Amino acid sequence: xxxxxxxxxxxxxxxxxxxxxxxxxxxxxxxxxxxxxxxxxxxxxxxxxxxxxxxxxxxxxxxxxxxxxxxxxxxxxxxxxxxxxxxxxxxxxxxxxxxxxxxxxxxxxxxxxxxxxxxxxxxxxxxxxxxxxxxxxxxxxxxxxxxxxxxxxxxxxxxxxxxxxxxxxxxxxxxxxxxxxxxxxxxxxxxxxxxxxxxxxxxxxxxxxxxxxxxxxxxxxxxxxxxxxxxxxxxxxxxxxxxxxxxxxxxxxxxxxxxxxxxxxxxxxxxxxxxxxxxxxxxxxxxxxxxxxxxxxxxxxxxxxxxxxxxxxxxxxxxxxxxxxxxxxxxxxxxxxxxxxxxxxxxxxxxxxxxxxxxxxxxxxxxxxxxxxxx
Numbered sequence: 001x002x003x004x005x006x007x008x009x010x011x012x013x014x015x016x017x018x019x020x021x022x023x024x025x026x027x028x029x030x031x032x033x034x035x036x037x038x039x040x041x042x043x044x045x046x047x048x049x050x051x052x053x054x055x056x057x058x059x060x061x062x063x064x065x066x067x068x069x070x071x072x073x074x075x076x077x078x079x080x081x082x083x084x085x086x087x088x089x090x091x092x093x094x095x096x097x098x099x100x101x102x103x104x105x106x107x108x109x110x111x112x113x114x115x116x117x118x119x120x121x122x123x124x125x126x127x128x129x130x131x132x133x134x135x136x137x138x139x140x141x142x143x144x145x146x147x148x149x150x151x152x153x154x155x156x157x158x159x160x161x162x163x164x165x166x167x168x169x170x171x172x173x174x175x176x177x178x179x180x181x182x183x184x185x186x187x188x189x190x191x192x193x194x195x196x197x198x199x200x201x202x203x204x205x206x207x208x209x210x211x212x213x214x215x216x217x218x219x220x221x222x223x224x225x226x227x228x229x230x231x232x233x234x235x236x237x238x239x240x241x242x243x244x245x246x247x248x249x250x251x252x253x254x255x256x257x258x259x260x261x262x263x264x265x266x267x268x269x270x271x272x273x274x275x276x277x278x279x280x281x282x283x284x285x286x287x288x289x290x291x292x293x294x295x296x297x298x299x300x301x302x303x304x305x306x307x308x309x310x311x312x313x314x315x316x317x318x319x320x321x322x323x324x325x326x327x328x329x330x331x332x333x334x335x336x337x338x339x340x341x342x343x344x345x346x347x348x349x350x351x352x353x354x355x356x357x358x359x360x361x362x363x364x365x366x367x368x369x370x371x372x373x374x375x
Contacts (some may be wrong), residue, residue, distance in 0.1 A: 001029070001064055003056045016040045021060045030118065030271075032059040035111050040143060058107040065089060070338070071227035073191040075121040075275035076300040078151075083125050091131065098131060105129040121272060122279050125186050126297050148292040150295050151303040152310060152345065153318050158185050162304075163279040172251045172263045179247050180260065180279075184258075184304030186240035187222055191301050192271040197225035200259040205248055214245040218311070226331075232332040235312065274301040304341075305331075313346035 001023065007017045018040035020033045028329045032106040036052045036059075065085060072081065086105055090096045096104075153161070162181055168174040170333040183189040183200075193199050206218075216361055220241050242257070258267040272278070278301040284293045309331050314322035323346075327339050 001060050001067070002340065003053065003060050005053070019056040021056050021063060029063060031058075031115060031258045032056065032111070034118070034120075034293070035059070035114050038114055047168050049122075055107050055111075058104050059111060062108060067227065070302075070305070071190055071192075073124055073272060073275060075115075075272045076302040077123055078125065078192060078298050078300055079127055080150075080298060082129065083132075086129070086131050094154065101131040105131060121275060122283075123275075123300075149187070151306065153185075153303075153307055155164075155189075155311075158304075158307070161285055162281055165284045167284075169264055174246055175251050177277055179243050180277060181304065182240055182243050184274065184301055185307055187234045187236050187244075188225065188305045188308035189224065189274075190305060191274045193224055193226055194260050194274050195258070195268045195271060198258070199224050199227070200250070202248065202255045202257060205244065206260065209241070209248060211249045214249050214257070217242045226332050230332055232329060234308075234330045235315070235326070275338055277284060278304075309339075309342040310345050310349075313342050315350075317346070 001021055003019050004022050004026070005017065005019050016037070020036050021029045036056055038053055040052050042140075043299055058170050062085065063074065063366060066074060066077070069081070072361050090101045090104055104130070109124075109129040112127060115121045132139065152360040158181075162185070163178055164182070166174055166177045168177055172260050180189075180194055183194060189199075198204070217238045218241060219238055220236055222240075223231060225231055247259060251259070255261050255265055257265075258270045260273070264267065278299075282296055282299060285296045286293055289339070309327065312327050312330055313323045315321075317325050323343055324336065324339060327342065328336070331339075333339050
């Protein structure tokens with residue numbers, strides 16, 4: 001990504017010059033561009049050109065880190081992510097001064113506030129933009145491991161607290177939304193992968209799952225084009241195969257392009273569609289008096305992918321497969337350290353002590369935190 005200047009934008013009888021953020025193909029990032037245009041056309045700022053350039057650089061840095069962090073959508077950022085970014089990344093890794101970090105926090109707060117104002121994301125309600133220098137900044141892995149411990153859902157909770165909250169009156173939309181959630185939990189889909197790269201092309205899926213075989217439910221693999229156009233093959237359970245088949249040859253039988261479509265057959269294009277869907281579910285669970293509010297505040301659609309990663313580790317051990325070989329293939333992990341986080345969490349819920357010793361996981365930051373609390 002890089003920051004570029006855009007000159008001569010026609011607006012209100014005049015012209016606006018601004019800076020924005022573009023991806024590797026020089027395509028402007030949608031959300032940052034909306035925000036920077038808003039800043040540039042705000043006449044109360046005396047030097048819009050300088051302001052948007054500085055703001056664009058802050059957003060460019062932030063979106064670079066999101067892309068490197070499992071291609072996380074800005075709409076799926078949690079408080080743990082933001083704390084890690086400001087404290088561990090900007091403070092520890094980049095060595096920024098307190099004033100610089102606070103400037104980044106201010107810009108990001110304005111960005112998320114504007115996204116909420118125009119109705120694109122409600123993430124602002126679940127984020128803090130603070131820099132804590134009262135003690136040694138927390139480690140990124142330590143923070144994110146703590147998040148996984150909080151947000152994990154087993155299959156029963158996924159069905160009772162996630163799928164049960166899909167309330168759409170239209171049967172087509174209700175079944176589509178249930179499938180979108182299952183694709184996150186049972187196949188590790190990222191938010192944008194649901195509506196991009198023909199990942200859910202009806203033509204391809206009908207060849208893969210022909211109608212004559214739709215009742216022969218079996219585990220399979222699903223090819224997904226993810227970040228950097230990298231192809232991975234996710235292992236999917238019979239439950240997800242069944243859900244795909246039922247929608248593909250049932251309410252979605254007349255769809256011509258993607259399974260993720262509107263009721264009129266038009267393919268969805270909103271990259272944050274799944275994030276919006278999950279936000280509604282989050283709010284419904286937060287409204288329940290007996291809900292685990294801390295867990296629900298930390299959960300986003302991307303949390304389903306983390307559940308899939310953890311469950312995939314358990315599946316590997318149950319099937320005598322090496323998770324260090326298969327989980328990176330199914331999730332598209334580029335670093336073994338990422339896979340180790342999920343192997344460690346599988347240990348937490350299954351007590352596979354031999355795994356921790358074999359992989360020397362006790363020396364990792366997240367293991368030290370866990371064992372320190374367990375004493």
